[in-house]
Amino acid sequence: xxxxxxxxxxxxxxxxxxxYKNPDHHWSVxxxxxxAVDKALQHFDDFYNQVYSxxxxxxxxxxxxxxxxxxxxxxxxxxxxxxxSALESLGALNIRKLFALEKGYIEAALAQxxxxxxxxxxxxxxxxxxxxxxxxxxxxxAPRTFNASxxxxxxxxxxxxxxxxxxxxxxxxxxxxxxxxxxxxxxxKGKEDFILESSHYKMYDQKAEFHVDVSKEYDLHFPxxxxxxxxxxxxxxxxxxxxxxxxxxxxxxxxDGGSVLPVLALDIKPNNRVLDMCCAxxxxxxxxxxxxxxxxxxxxxxxxSRVRRMQSVYKQFLIDFEDSWLxxxxxxxxxxxxxxxxxDHYDRILVDVPCTTDRxxxxxxxxxxxxxxxxxxxxxxPELQGEILFHALNLVKKGGVVVYSTCTLSPxxxxxxxxxxxxxxxxxxxxxxxVKDLSPALMQTKSVYKxxxxxxxxxxxxxxxxxDQNFGPTYFCKLQKIQ
Numbered sequence: 001x002x003x004x005x006x007x008x009x010x011x012x013x014x015x016x017x018x019x020y021k022n023p024d025h026h027w028s029v030x031x032x033x034x035x036a037v038d039k040a041l042q043h044f045d046d047f048y049n050q051v052y053s054x055x056x057x058x059x060x061x062x063x064x065x066x067x068x069x070x071x072x073x074x075x076x077x078x079x080x081x082x083x084x085s086a087l088e089s090l091g092a093l094n095i096r097k098l099f100a101l102e103k104g105y106i107e108a109a110l111a112q113x114x115x116x117x118x119x120x121x122x123x124x125x126x127x128x129x130x131x132x133x134x135x136x137x138x139x140x141x142a143p144r145t146f147n148a149s150x151x152x153x154x155x156x157x158x159x160x161x162x163x164x165x166x167x168x169x170x171x172x173x174x175x176x177x178x179x180x181x182x183x184x185x186x187x188x189k190g191k192e193d194f195i196l197e198s199s200h201y202k203m204y205d206q207k208a209e210f211h212v213d214v215s216k217e218y219d220l221h222f223p224x225x226x227x228x229x230x231x232x233x234x235x236x237x238x239x240x241x242x243x244x245x246x247x248x249x250x251x252x253x254x255x256d257g258g259s260v261l262p263v264l265a266l267d268i269k270p271n272n273r274v275l276d277m278c279c280a281x282x283x284x285x286x287x288x289x290x291x292x293x294x295x296x297x298x299x300x301x302x303x304x305s306r307v308r309r310m311q312s313v314y315k316q317f318l319i320d321f322e323d324s325w326l327x328x329x330x331x332x333x334x335x336x337x338x339x340x341x342x343x344d345h346y347d348r349i350l351v352d353v354p355c356t357t358d359r360x361x362x363x364x365x366x367x368x369x370x371x372x373x374x375x376x377x378x379x380x381x382p383e384l385q386g387e388i389l390f391h392a393l394n395l396v397k398k399g400g401v402v403v404y405s406t407c408t409l410s411p412x413x414x415x416x417x418x419x420x421x422x423x424x425x426x427x428x429x430x431x432x433x434x435v436k437d438l439s440p441a442l443m444q445t446k447s448v449y450k451x452x453x454x455x456x457x458x459x460x461x462x463x464x465x466x467x468d469q470n471f472g473p474t475y476f477c478k479l480q481k482i483q
Contacts, residue, residue, distance in 0.1 A: 036368035040361040043370065048409055052452075055464070059409070059473075062465035063359055069470040070239060071095065071260060072252040073287055074227040077319050078245035083252060084227065091237060092229040095260070095448055096222045103219075103444040210426040213434045217478075220264055220441040223291040228260055230448060234468045250316050255283035258449070258463035258474025262350060262405040263287045265438060265478045271295040272347040277338040277392060280306030282313035284350055289318075289331070300334040300341060307335045338388045347400045349392045353385040355406040355413050358473055359465070382412055382420070389421040393431060396481050405476040409462070414475040418459045422479075432483035435459050 041064075049056045072092065074083055084094075229252075231237045242250040263284050268274060270293050276285045279299035289297055299314075301307050311333055314321045321331075334341075338351075356369055356378065365371075369378045385406075392402045404421075406413050418435075425431045438461055439454055450469050452462040460477030 036365045036370045037362055040356075040358075040368065040370040044358065044362070044409075051411060051456075052409070058466055059464055062467045062470045063362055063473075065467065065470060066363070067236065067470065068359065069231070069257060070254045071228050071230045071257040071471075072239050072242075072254055073260075073283070073290060074229065074252045075245070075249055075317050076225055076227075076290055076292065077247060077317065078249050078251040079247075080227070083245075084229075087229045087239070087252075090239075091235065092231055092239070095228045095230055096224075096226065098447050099220070099222050099444045102447055106443060210423055212422060213432070214437050215434050215480075216437045216440055218440045220438065220444060221267055222264060223268070223293060225292045226287070226290050228287075230257055233447075247319055249319060253283060253286055253313070253317060255287070256407070256474065257471035258407075259283055260287065261442075261445070261449070261461075261463065261474060262352065262403050262476040263291075265403045265436075265476055266348045266350060266401055267478075268293045268348055273345055274298070275341070275344075275346045275349045275392075275395070276300065276352070277341065277349060277388060278302070278352050278354060279310050282310040284352060285310065286313055286317055288350070294330075296329055296332065298332045298334060298344075298346075300336055300338065302335070302337050304335050307333055339391050341391065341395065343395060346396050349396050349400070349402045351389050351392045351402060351404045353388050353404070353406060353413075353417075355381060355385070355408040356410060358408045358410075382417055385413060385417040386420040386424070389417060390424050393421065393425055393433060393479065393481060394429070398481060398483065400481055402479045402481070403476055404460070404479065405474065407472070407474055409464070409473045409475075411456075414462065415458045415460060415477075418477050418479075422459075430483065431481060434480045434482055436478035436480060438478060 044060070044063075045056075048059070052059060072087060074080060074087075088094075229239075239252075239254055242252045242254070245251050266274070266288070268288060268291055272294050274288055274294045274297045276288070276297065276299045278301055279285045280301045280303070282299070285297055285299040288294060299307075299310050301310065314331060314333075318331075338353075361368055361370055368374075369381075389402070389404050392404075396402050404418055408414065410416075422433060422435075425433055442449075442451065442461060448469075449463050449471060450466050452464050454461070456462075460475055463472035463474040465472045
């Protein structure tokens with residue numbers, strides 16, 4: 001082909017130059033488009049579309065948006081009152097006051113009616129029935145009636161319509177093939193011991209039955225000294241960068257709104273000793289400190305760089321961090337594998353485990369868990385998560401609370417890991433663990449958060465991202481050790 005300049009000099013029309021391109025399905029074009037974020041999206045489309053059905057489209061749209069919604073955690077050691085006024089002038093709302101307002105509505109309704117009937121009516125209003133389209137309100141005169149017991153975990157499981165094609169029979173060699181219909185399978189080529197991602201779904205084996213105690217909780221305590229601000233649903237405003245206070249620290253910390261709930265679920269009490277097993281980037285440890293309740297917080301992470309990041313956060317938000325905090329033992333930073341943390345008297349343990357971090361996986365190619373070089377690491381995540389949670393259950397004091405949390409929509413890494421840890425505790429120890437069903441307590445949060453339908457979850461709760469309220473995803477499950 002002649003250069004364009006020569007053709008121009010020869011008075012050859014430019015239309016005569018034809019540049020042929022390969023079609024979209026050609027290997028060279030496909031290869032150029034295959035980045036880690038593309039692999040992540042393909043995986044989520046294959047997997048989550050089958051889990052969340054039609055709702056996946058709206059969740060997907062929110063996850064792919066660059067405008068991620070944050071909340072501002074006010075720093076008690078900064079210019080607190082001035083910061084409150086400044087944020088409120090921007091239209092931000094105090095989440096603690098929103099929760100209290102919603103809680104007041106519920107208590108007023110309970111005071112005027114019989115508790116069981118009011119709870120039935122609340123559940124009826126908030127939860128779609130199997131006979132109604134999602135989001136459809138059931139009218140009071142509907143022929144179908146409900147009792148409070150209808151919403152227990154046991155009743156839900158007994159009445160659930162099971163797709164037996166998706167159950168795993170560990171004795172059936174064909175069960176792995178059946179799983180391909182539900183969970184995408186990935187092989188590590190070139191390895192003799194390739195791993196099927198679908199093999200991790202064995203943790204849902206219904207034949208491995210064991211007794212699980214479930215207890216409902218009707219209140220979600222929001223500490224008086226904790227101030228967290230958000231913008232109302234549909235408000236696309238962003239918080240401005242935090243300013244330095246007169247004390248030299250930053251006035252607030254920005255974090256994903258869903259991350260507030262796992263810390264609230266810990267229900268930290270005055271003089272509690274708190275362990276954050278996988279602390280980086282540090283928001284949840286800082287949030288726990290802002291309650292002013294802990295006697296001591298141990299912030300741990302496996303990576304030195306992540307521990308240093310946590311240290312940087314503490315230095316930015318705590319006055320004289322090195323001397324008056326670390327020196328007196330208020331805060332302790334450690335670098336350990338969470339599975340090998342030494343035994344101590346911990347009243348509360350937060351297990352915010354490494355996961356596929358769905359939102360980040362869709363936006364960042366660097367260090368993405370869906371990179372080809374990290375396939376084995378990604379497929380082994382449920383095993384790692386289960387081991388960390390099991391160790392936390394061993395570490396926590398009798399009567400203490402463990403909250404397991406992730407930032408993924410994956411039922412394998414969420415309820416599946418909780419199931420695996422509870423099963424192991426039942427088989428290998430004499431521990432008695434109670435799963436706390438926070439559904440009634442979380443009714444006071446409905447003006448701020450959007451949750452996945454509880455019928456889709458067996459143990460925990462899941463904040464789902466939507467375009468108008470783009471928090472999460474955040475899964476959390478509260479477990480209490482009573483023996």
